Amino acid sequence: MFEFLPKKRGRPKNQALRDAILDAAKSLFFANGVFASSMDAIAERAGVSNRTIYSHFASKEDLLWAVVQREGERFRLGAPSSQPANENEFWEQLAEFGRSLLRLLSDADINALGKLLLCESQHHPKLAQQFYSWGPLQTRNTLARFLDHGIEHGWLTEVDSQSLASQLIGIWQAEWHLEQQLGLRKPLTTRQIHSYATHGVALLQRAYGKKKTNVVGAKKK
Numbered sequence: 001m002f003e004f005l006p007k008k009r010g011r012p013k014n015q016a017l018r019d020a021i022l023d024a025a026k027s028l029f030f031a032n033g034v035f036a037s038s039m040d041a042i043a044e045r046a047g048v049s050n051r052t053i054y055s056h057f058a059s060k061e062d063l064l065w066a067v068v069q070r071e072g073e074r075f076r077l078g079a080p081s082s083q084p085a086n087e088n089e090f091w092e093q094l095a096e097f098g099r100s101l102l103r104l105l106s107d108a109d110i111n112a113l114g115k116l117l118l119c120e121s122q123h124h125p126k127l128a129q130q131f132y133s134w135g136p137l138q139t140r141n142t143l144a145r146f147l148d149h150g151i152e153h154g155w156l157t158e159v160d161s162q163s164l165a166s167q168l169i170g171i172w173q174a175e176w177h178l179e180q181q182l183g184l185r186k187p188l189t190t191r192q193i194h195s196y197a198t199h200g201v202a203l204l205q206r207a208y209g210k211k212k213t214n215v216v217g218a219k220k221k
Helices: 015-032 039-046 050-056 060-074 087-105 108-120 127-134 136-152 161-173 176-181 190-208
Strands: none
Touching: 015 039, 015 050, 015 060, 015 108, 039 050, 039 060, 060 108, 060 127, 087 108, 087 136, 087 161, 087 190, 108 127, 108 176, 127 136, 136 161, 161 190
């Protein structure tokens, strides 16, 4: 478990007020960058005083880390609420995991955060790594554990689940994610999300599935 934000002493701060400050900081950081976003501007956007901000965050850097940590935790996809009882459920849940990930990758705030991390990497070289640890890495590990379940039940061939998870995420992202980050395309539609998620699972099934069952949601010819 990583702990990069300073621990505060005394009674807990008002969570709603803290969230309002984080929302204001996120909005200005994403729009103007960190350097151009003053604490005065953040306080005005949040509707609080500078003193209130500093009672929650020791510095603008501390505030930046808090924004990135909160957004990183949004990127952390959880495992299905129940384990698949059979192979068809396994592929169906895997496709749903892909749809959830693609919806997240299409999110405007997540893409704005990616641009912010690239801009701030020179001044805060560890920031991107910690965002990856807080969110994307946890998501990949969750996916790998789910794939392990498929391997243990004989629905997938015995391969390294971490490598397989990385490959599948790469297939789901493809080139569209880079194009979106560069502003060359709009976020995915619901139909595209369903199609891309299903296509990725179908490729995985053909390459590593032990039985050639139909992927849920795939069109039959």
